[in-house]
Amino acid sequence: MTTDDAAPGVSIVAPLHNEADALADLLSAVEASFPDVAERWELVAVDDASTDATWQRLREARDGRPWLRGIRLARRAGQHAATMAGLEAARGEIVAAMDADMQVPAEDVAGLVRKVLSGSDVAFAARSHTREGFLRGTLGPAVLSFLAEHTVRRPRRPPSTFFAARREVVERALKIENPRPVVPFHLMLGGAGRIEWMDARESPRVHGESKYTLAALAAVALDVLFGYTDLPRRALAVCALGAPAAAAAGWLACVISQLVGWLGGAWFFALCGAFLAVSGLAVLGFLAGELSLRLLEGRGRPLYFIGETL
Numbered sequence: 001m002t003t004d005d006a007a008p009g010v011s012i013v014a015p016l017h018n019e020a021d022a023l024a025d026l027l028s029a030v031e032a033s034f035p036d037v038a039e040r041w042e043l044v045a046v047d048d049a050s051t052d053a054t055w056q057r058l059r060e061a062r063d064g065r066p067w068l069r070g071i072r073l074a075r076r077a078g079q080h081a082a083t084m085a086g087l088e089a090a091r092g093e094i095v096a097a098m099d100a101d102m103q104v105p106a107e108d109v110a111g112l113v114r115k116v117l118s119g120s121d122v123a124f125a126a127r128s129h130t131r132e133g134f135l136r137g138t139l140g141p142a143v144l145s146f147l148a149e150h151t152v153r154r155p156r157r158p159p160s161t162f163f164a165a166r167r168e169v170v171e172r173a174l175k176i177e178n179p180r181p182v183v184p185f186h187l188m189l190g191g192a193g194r195i196e197w198m199d200a201r202e203s204p205r206v207h208g209e210s211k212y213t214l215a216a217l218a219a220v221a222l223d224v225l226f227g228y229t230d231l232p233r234r235a236l237a238v239c240a241l242g243a244p245a246a247a248a249a250g251w252l253a254c255v256i257s258q259l260v261g262w263l264g265g266a267w268f269f270a271l272c273g274a275f276l277a278v279s280g281l282a283v284l285g286f287l288a289g290e291l292s293l294r295l296l297e298g299r300g301r302p303l304y305f306i307g308e309t310l
Helices: 023-033 054-061 079-089 106-117 133-148 167-174 183-190 214-228 231-259 263-296
Strands: 010-016 041-047 068-073 094-097 122-126 163-166 195-199 306-309
Touching: 010 023, 010 079, 023 041, 023 054, 023 106, 041 054, 041 079, 054 068, 068 079, 079 094, 079 167, 079 183, 094 106, 094 167, 106 122, 106 163, 106 195, 122 183, 133 214, 163 167, 163 183, 167 183, 183 214, 214 231, 214 263, 231 263
Parallel strands: 010 041, 010 094, 041 068, 122 195
Antiparallel strands: 068 306, 094 163, 122 163
């Protein structure tokens, strides 16, 4: 295990929000899994401004665990920002990330570290999400798979929040600014050469519940869409050129329908033309406004604020 004056070989980053009940199981699982992977290692637990006893229990757990480090954010920043804070603080030559609920077991995260030790630059855990219902189990992975196909790296499988990576890859990714980073997609910007995936086992959630609502999942999808794909710019071009052309075609069909005496068809095509024009302008305005806001957002503003450290 690591000590304060010895850099660890492996750092494990775990973002926490209201995980007081899950913390003991997390520490036990990590302590059981990682000594077999590295002689020196550390767990960087990032408390994302929890409102329960998470930070107090982290402080209590620090005694007798020199491998445990804690960071408490001054205000809620979200899972991905909290993970970024942990990646910034990690000292290991290999950096891994996992969740406190351990739906992917700690021993599988240790397996990701072994893949990096064997020569990979980044190793992601692939999950089936079979226990999480239609929203997170089917729709969410399908959307992320589509978005992943349009990212810069175009990975063969979507990246996940469970991963292990070489320190140099993490450091390169951290130098790239993004006001709303999505950690696994951001990590892809670190220029990893060899990327692997490992099918991970899924464990039932023992404590708490998912923090991701439909709105939160939609927000993550938008962050990936605007932050890591070229789809918004393509859509801008399509709306700017295609919508007026489609609307004009609808109105032309309306005129032709009137000339041949088909008044029902004329009304239909007139409404279609109006709908296409309004829809195209609405989408165009949304995309242009969102892109402009994201270009201006976050300039000079920290992604997170650290309140305390252990």
